[in-house]
Amino acid sequence: MNYILETRALYKEFGAVSAAKDVNVSISKGEVVGVIGSNGAGKTTFINMVTGYLKPSRGEILFNGQSIIGRTPRAITRAGMARSFQVAQLFPELTVLDNLLIALAGAESPFPSLLRPLRNEGRIARADAILGEFSILSWRDSKVTAVPQGVRKLIDIAMALIGDPQMLLLDEPTSGVSAEEKTQLMDTVMQVVSRHQVTVLFVEHDMDVVRRYVSRILAFYSGEVLADGPPQSVLDNARVQELVTGGQRAHKRAKA
Amino acid sequence: MRLDKTELMMLGVAVVLATSGLVAPQWLVFLLTMALAKSLVVQGVVMQMRAGLVTFGQGLYFCIGGYAVGMSGHFLTISDLPTLLLIGVASAVALAMILGLLMTRYREIFFAMLSLAFSMILYGMLVKSPGLGSTDGFNVIAWTLFGWSPASGQAPLALFVIIIAVSAVLAVLLHRYGHSSAGAMCEAIRENEVRVEYLGQSPRWVLYMNYVAAAGVSALGGGFMALAAGHIDPEMAYWITSGEFVFIALLGGTSHVAAPILAAILFAVVRTYAIELVPHSWQMILGVTLLAIIVFLPKGLWSLLSGQARRAKAVEAKA
Amino acid sequence: MLSVYAVLIDGAIYASWLFLVAAGLTVIYGVMRILNMAHGSFYAIGAYAAASLVGWYFNNGVGPVWVGYLMMLGCALAAGLAVGLLIERGLLRFMYGRDEVLMVIITYALLLILEDAMKMVWGVNPYFAYQPYAAMGRSVLAGLKVSNYDLMLVGVSLVIGFALWLWLERTHQGKVLRAVIHDREVAQAMGVNVRRVFTLVFVLGTVLGTLAGALTAPAISVAPGIGVEIIVLAFAVVVIGGMGSIEGAALGALLVGLSRAAAVHYAPQFELFVIYGVMALVLAVRPQGLFGRVLARKI
Numbered sequence: 001m002n003y004i005l006e007t008r009a010l011y012k013e014f015g016a017v018s019a020a021k022d023v024n025v026s027i028s029k030g031e032v033v034g035v036i037g038s039n040g041a042g043k044t045t046f047i048n049m050v051t052g053y054l055k056p057s058r059g060e061i062l063f064n065g066q067s068i069i070g071r072t073p074r075a076i077t078r079a080g081m082a083r084s085f086q087v088a089q090l091f092p093e094l095t096v097l098d099n100l101l102i103a104l105a106g107a108e109s110p111f112p113s114l115l116r117p118l119r120n121e122g123r124i125a126r127a128d129a130i131l132g133e134f135s136i137l138s139w140r141d142s143k144v145t146a147v148p149q150g151v152r153k154l155i156d157i158a159m160a161l162i163g164d165p166q167m168l169l170l171d172e173p174t175s176g177v178s179a180e181e182k183t184q185l186m187d188t189v190m191q192v193v194s195r196h197q198v199t200v201l202f203v204e205h206d207m208d209v210v211r212r213y214v215s216r217i218l219a220f221y222s223g224e225v226l227a228d229g230p231p232q233s234v235l236d237n238a239r240v241q242e243l244v245t246g247g248q249r250a251h252k253r254a255k256a
Numbered sequence: 257m258r259l260d261k262t263e264l265m266m267l268g269v270a271v272v273l274a275t276s277g278l279v280a281p282q283w284l285v286f287l288l289t290m291a292l293a294k295s296l297v298v299q300g301v302v303m304q305m306r307a308g309l310v311t312f313g314q315g316l317y318f319c320i321g322g323y324a325v326g327m328s329g330h331f332l333t334i335s336d337l338p339t340l341l342l343i344g345v346a347s348a349v350a351l352a353m354i355l356g357l358l359m360t361r362y363r364e365i366f367f368a369m370l371s372l373a374f375s376m377i378l379y380g381m382l383v384k385s386p387g388l389g390s391t392d393g394f395n396v397i398a399w400t401l402f403g404w405s406p407a408s409g410q411a412p413l414a415l416f417v418i419i420i421a422v423s424a425v426l427a428v429l430l431h432r433y434g435h436s437s438a439g440a441m442c443e444a445i446r447e448n449e450v451r452v453e454y455l456g457q458s459p460r461w462v463l464y465m466n467y468v469a470a471a472g473v474s475a476l477g478g479g480f481m482a483l484a485a486g487h488i489d490p491e492m493a494y495w496i497t498s499g500e501f502v503f504i505a506l507l508g509g510t511s512h513v514a515a516p517i518l519a520a521i522l523f524a525v526v527r528t529y530a531i532e533l534v535p536h537s538w539q540m541i542l543g544v545t546l547l548a549i550i551v552f553l554p555k556g557l558w559s560l561l562s563g564q565a566r567r568a569k570a571v572e573a574k575a
Numbered sequence: 576m577l578s579v580y581a582v583l584i585d586g587a588i589y590a591s592w593l594f595l596v597a598a599g600l601t602v603i604y605g606v607m608r609i610l611n612m613a614h615g616s617f618y619a620i621g622a623y624a625a626a627s628l629v630g631w632y633f634n635n636g637v638g639p640v641w642v643g644y645l646m647m648l649g650c651a652l653a654a655g656l657a658v659g660l661l662i663e664r665g666l667l668r669f670m671y672g673r674d675e676v677l678m679v680i681i682t683y684a685l686l687l688i689l690e691d692a693m694k695m696v697w698g699v700n701p702y703f704a705y706q707p708y709a710a711m712g713r714s715v716l717a718g719l720k721v722s723n724y725d726l727m728l729v730g731v732s733l734v735i736g737f738a739l740w741l742w743l744e745r746t747h748q749g750k751v752l753r754a755v756i757h758d759r760e761v762a763q764a765m766g767v768n769v770r771r772v773f774t775l776v777f778v779l780g781t782v783l784g785t786l787a788g789a790l791t792a793p794a795i796s797v798a799p800g801i802g803v804e805i806i807v808l809a810f811a812v813v814v815i816g817g818m819g820s821i822e823g824a825a826l827g828a829l830l831v832g833l834s835r836a837a838a839v840h841y842a843p844q845f846e847l848f849v850i851y852g853v854m855a856l857v858l859a860v861r862p863q864g865l866f867g868r869v870l871a872r873k874i
Contacts, residue, residue: 021509052323053455077456089454091447105437106455112437119435161458257784310676312683358855365610369810372839376807377847433762495803499683506680536694541796543687547666550681 004167004199005050005081010047010059012223019045020056021223027199029166032190034210034231035203037244040187043203044086046220047169051083052076059219061166063077063164078110082165086172088156089107090144097140100127100162105162108254130158133192150177150185157189161196168193170202174209207235219244259555263428266514276414286526290486292419294504295520296477299430300470300504302516306434307466309363310448313371314501317348317471318376319493321478323388324348326488329397337399337418341479346474352468360463364450375493380465382490393489396482401425412484419480420455421515425475431513433469442466506549582836588725590832591732592791596805596826597812598739599783606776608675609667612682615806617658617781617830619797621788623693624654625700626797631801633706640710648706651789652782659781663774671773673824684803694799701798708793716721734739735783739821752776756819778855807847811854826865830857 005027012020012226019042027033037083048054050061052073061068068076078228091099104123105112131137134154144155155171160168171252173189174182186204190213193200204210210217210231221243227234234240259267276286297318304311321344328334328343359370383390398411406414433439444452445459452459482488491497500523508519530538577728600614625647632643662685711723725768740747743749756763763769797803812831816823831850857865 060565073450073459074456083454089442089448089451091451093447100441102437103455105440106452106457109437110458112441112457114465115429115432116439117432117435118437118440159451159455164533184531193420222554250337288754310680345594358858361858365679366814368676369610373807373847373851377851380847382711382845461770485754495807499687502680502683502740536699537691539687540691544686546687547681550677551685 002029003027003062004064006060006062007050008062009059010046010049010061012049012054016030016072018048018223020059021123023059023223023225025218025225025228027167027201030197031111031199031201032214032218033201034214034217035201035220036205036207036217037226040221040222041184041244042223043220044171045223047083047171047201047203050076051081051169055252062252077163077165079165081169082154082160082163082167083169084162084171084173087154088149088176090152090155090159092144094138095141095143096131096147097124097127097149099144100153100159103159103162105228123203126162130162130192131208133195134158134188150181153177153185154188155191161193161198164196167199167201170200172187172203172205174204174206182206183212198250209234219220257427258542260273262513263431265432266427267306267424269514270420274417274420275505276497277413277420282412285426286484287413287528288521289419290481291414291520291524292517293477293480293484294501294524295517296423296426296480297474298477298501298508298520299513300472300474300477300503300515301501302508302510303430303433303466303470303473305505305510306439306446307442307463309463310368310502311371312495312502313373313375313498314363314470314474315493315495315498316371317352317474318373318478318497318501319346319375319382319477319488319490322346322482322488322492323435323478325479325482326394326396327388329399329438330394335397335405336403337401337483340399340483341476344475344479345472347518348478349468350469356471359467360460371499372495375498376495379490379493379495383493383520384417389489391490393487393491396488415480420552420560421483422424422476424481426476427513427517429544430473434513436467484561500542502556503546506546525548537567576800577747581719582833584716584719584721584827586754586833586836587729588832589835590722592787593614593808593832594732594736594828595728595787595790595814595823596784597809597816597828598753598821599780600809601786601813601816601819601824602739602783603777603780604813606752607671607773608680608759609682610675610810610818611780612679612806613685613689613807614682614780614784615802615804616693617655617784617802618788618805619693619790619802620654620658620689620798621785621789622792622795623652623697623799624650624785625792626704627697628792629707630704633704640707643707643710647789650785651786654789655782655785656778659778660774661718662781663777667777668770668788669775673676677740686806687761690799693802694760699799701796702792703796704793706793713781715727721864722794724794726811728794731790735786736821743821773781792844807851811850814864815854815857817864819868820866822865823866 003026004212005025007023007025008021010023012018022216023046035043035046044053052068052071052075060082062077063081064078068079091102096104098118101118101123104126105118111194115192124256128137131140134157135155136151139151147155153176157170158174170189174185186209214231217231218228219234219237219240225241226238227237233243268357294314297314300317301311301314323564324344324347325340328340334340334343335464360365362370382388396451398405399415401414441452441462447539449459472567478492481492504519504523527538530541534541596618599617600611601760603609603611603614603818608867628650629643629647632638632646644749666685667681670678684794708722708724711727713720713722714726715721745751751762751767753770754765755769759769808831811822812827814827815830816825816827830853835846861867
C-alpha cells in the first residue's frame with residue numbers, strides 16, 4: 001500500500017520530557033485527517049518533525065516512500081508538503097497580494113530571478129484566483145498589519161496552497177478566531193482545499209469542527225497516539241473521552 | 257528592455273545633471289562627484305538593509321575598490337578607467353564570496369559586529385603595511401579611457417559625466433533588482449525568514465547573492481572615489497567611514513533607489529559646512545542627528561526594522 | 576623556549592585586560608539584550624579621566640604614590656557612575672523594547688557623540704600617565720622581565736571576575752539578575768522590578784568599562800580612537816564566550832589573549848586577523864559561543 005506520509009516509531013525527547021512516543025501513522029493519498037489532543041499533547045511537535053523543523057530523536061518519516069529525516073523545511077516543501085501555522089506566519093509590512101506572489105514565486109523555482117519582476121500577469125492572476133476562492137480578494141492591496149486575524153489565517157493557508165502541494169498540514173487553522181467565526185472559516189478552508197485535491201491533515205481543538213470534515217481522527221495524548229480511526233469510534237473511545245475530549249464536553253455542558 | 261516611468265525619470269535627471277556640470281563651478285562638480293561615489297557605496301548598504309541586515313563594515317569593500325584602483329595603477333601601471341574599476345569590483349566580489357559564507361549565517365547584531373570587525377581587520381593590516389604607505393596611503397595615478405587621456409582641466413568634468421552615467425545605469429539595474437523575485441525575497445526574509453524557508457527557498461542563498469552583489473556595487477564606489485580624490489588611505493576601511501554610509505542610508509531610507517543619491521548629496525553639502533565650522537564636533541552632530549532620526553522619523557527606519565519587531569511580537573503573542 | 580613563555584605571559588596579561596573590558600559588555604547584553612557599541616567609549620572615558628587626573632597629581636608632586644592609585648580607582652568609579660546613570664536614565668530607558676539592531680544603532684550614535692565629547696574635554700593630544708605603572712617596578716618571571724603593574728592587573732581581573740561570579744551565583748540580587756537574563760517577561764511577572772535591574776546592570780557595566788580604562792591608562796598612550804579599537808576586540812571575546820556569560824568572557828579573553836600574543840610574536844600584521852580567525856573557528860563549531868544559550872524560535 002502506498003502511503004503519502006508514514007511515520008514509524010517516531011520519538012522526540014527534550015531532555016527528560018517526551019514530546020513524542022512511538023508515533024506510528026500512515027496516511028493515504030486524498031485522506032482528510034483530523035488531529036486532536038489537549039495542549040502539550042504533541043500535535044505541533046508532530047507537525048514540526050514531519051515538516052523538518054525539528055529533528056526526531058529516533059524513528060523514520062517517509063513522504064511518498066522516501067525518507068525525509070534530516071531534510072530541511074525548504075527541501076520538504078519543495079518535495080510537495082506544505083503547512084500553515086498556529087500563529088499565521090506572514091510578511092507583515094507587505095501587501096496581501098505580495099505575500100501570495102512571493103509564495104508563488106518561491107514555489108516556482110528554488111532560485112528566484114534577479115531581474116525579472118515579481119509581479120507579472122500570470123502570477124497576479126493566480127494570486128487573485130486563490131484570494132477569490134477564499135473570499136478575501138477585497139484585502140488584496142492592504143498591508144498584512146491592517147488585516148484581521150481570521151483573514152490572516154486564510155492568507156497563511158493560501159500561501160501554502162498556492163504552490164500546489166500534494167499534502168497540506170494545517171496547524172490549528174481556526175485558532176485565534178472567535179467561536180462564531182470558526183465554523184465559517186473552516187467551511188471556507190475545506191471547500192477550497194477539496195477543490196485542489198490535496199491530502200489534508202489538520203490540528204483542531206473543537207470537536208464539532210473536526211467531526212464535520214474528516215474521515216479519520218488521530219488522538220494524541222502526552223506524545224502518544226491514543227486512538228486512530230474513523231471519527232465516531234475515536235470519539236467514543238473511553239480513554240479518548242477521559243483524557244482528551246472529556247474536558248471539552250464538561251465545558252460545553254457548563255455553557256449550555 | 258523597456259524602461260518604466262521611474263527609470264526614464266532617473267535617466268532624464270541624470271542627463272540634466274550631467275549637462276549642468278558644464279556650467280557649474282569646479283568645486284561643486286568635485287563635491288557632486290565625491291557624493292555620487294559615496295552614494296554607490298550606500299547603495300550596497302541599502303541592498304542589505306532591505307534584507308533586514310545592517311552592515312557597519314561596508315567600508316571594507318569601499319576600501320578594496322579604492323585600493324585595487326590605486327595599486328593597479330601604481331604597481332601594474334594600468335590607467336584604463338573601466339579596467340581599473342573592474343579589477344576593484346572583481347576583487348571585492350571575490351572576497352565577498354568567501355566572507356559571505358560566514359556572514360550569511362548571522363543576522364542582526366552578529367552580522368553588524370562581524371561586518372565591523374572585518375573592515376577593521378583590513379584597516380589594521382593596511383596601517384601596518386609600510387609598502388602601501390601605511391596611514392598615509394598613496395596617490396592614484398591619472399586615469400585614461402580606452403587610450404584617451406583627458407587634459408588636466410577636463411578630467412574632473414569627464415569623470416563627473418562618467419560617474420553620472422554609471423550611477424544612472426546602476427540605479428536602473430537596482431530598481432529592477434528591487435522589484436524582482438529575488439528582491440522581493442530579500443524583503444520577505446527581513447519580514448519572516450522562517451516562512452521563506454517554508455516556501456521552499458533558501459534564505460542563505462538569497463542573502464549570499466545579495467551580499468556579494470552589494471560588495472561589488474560598493475567597490476565601484478570605492479574605485480570612483482579613488483579616481484576622483486586622486487588618493488587612497490586606510491581611513492576608507494575605518495569604522496567612522498562605514499558609519500557615515502549607514503547614516504546616509506538611514507537618512508535616505510530604503511524605499512527608493514534614488515534615495516541614497518539624494519541623501520549622499522545632502523550629506524556632502526552639510527558636511528562641507530560643518531567641517532569648516534566645527535571640525536571636532538562632526539561625529540557628535542552625526543550622532544545627535546542619528547538619534548533624532550530614530551526618535552522622530554521612525555518611518556524611514558521602519559521598513560528596515562519591522563521584520564524583527566514583528567517576529568518578536570509574534571513570539572510574545574504566542575507565549 | 577623563551578618565546579613560548581613570552582607568549583604565555585603576554586597572553587595572560589592581555590587576557591586579563593580583555594576580560595575587564597569584556598565583562599561589562601557581556602553583562603549588559605546578557606541582562607538587557609543591548610550590545611553597547613559605546614562600551615569602548617566608557618573604557619576611553621575611564622582612561623582619560625585617570626590619565627589626566629593622575630598625570631596632574633604626579634606632575635605636581637602633590638602626595639604619596641598610593642594616593643595616586645586610589646585616585647585612579649576613584650575617578651573611574653565616579654566617571655562610570657555619572658556616565659552610566661546619565662545615559663541609562665537620560666536616553667536608554669526610553670528605548671527599551673525596541674529592536675536589537677535599532678539598539679545597536681542607538682549605541683553607535685552614542686559612540687559618535689562620546690568620541691567627540693572626549694575630544695572636547697581632553698583635546699586630541701595623547702596623555703601619558705606612566706607613573707603608577709613605573710612606580711611598581713619589575714620582576715623576572717621565567718627569565719623574562721615583567722612589569723609588576725601588569726601582574727597586578729592579572730590579579731585585579733581575577734578578583735573582579737571571581738567577585739562577579741560570586742555575586743551572580745550566590746547572592747539574592749544575583750539570582751534576580753539571572754532570572755531576568757533567562758526570561759525577562761517571566762521575571763517581571765514574578766514581581767521583579769526589571770526597570771531598576773536595568774539601571775543597576777547598565778551602571779555596573781559602565782563602571783566595569785571605565786575601571787578597565789582607568790587601570791589600563793598608565794600602561795598606554797591615551798589618545799582618541801582607543802575606544803573603538805577595543806570594542807572590536809571586546810566583541811570578539813564576548814561572542815566566543817557566549818553573550819551574557821561571565822565564565823564565557825573569561826575563557827574567551829584567555830583564548831583571544833593567547834592567540835593575540837602568539838600573533839604579535841610571530842606575525843604582527845595578522846594580529847586582528849588571528850583573533851577573528853579564532854572567533855570564526857569557535858562560531859563554526861558552536862554558533863552560540865562557548866557558554867552561550869541557543870534561543871530557538873517557537874512557531
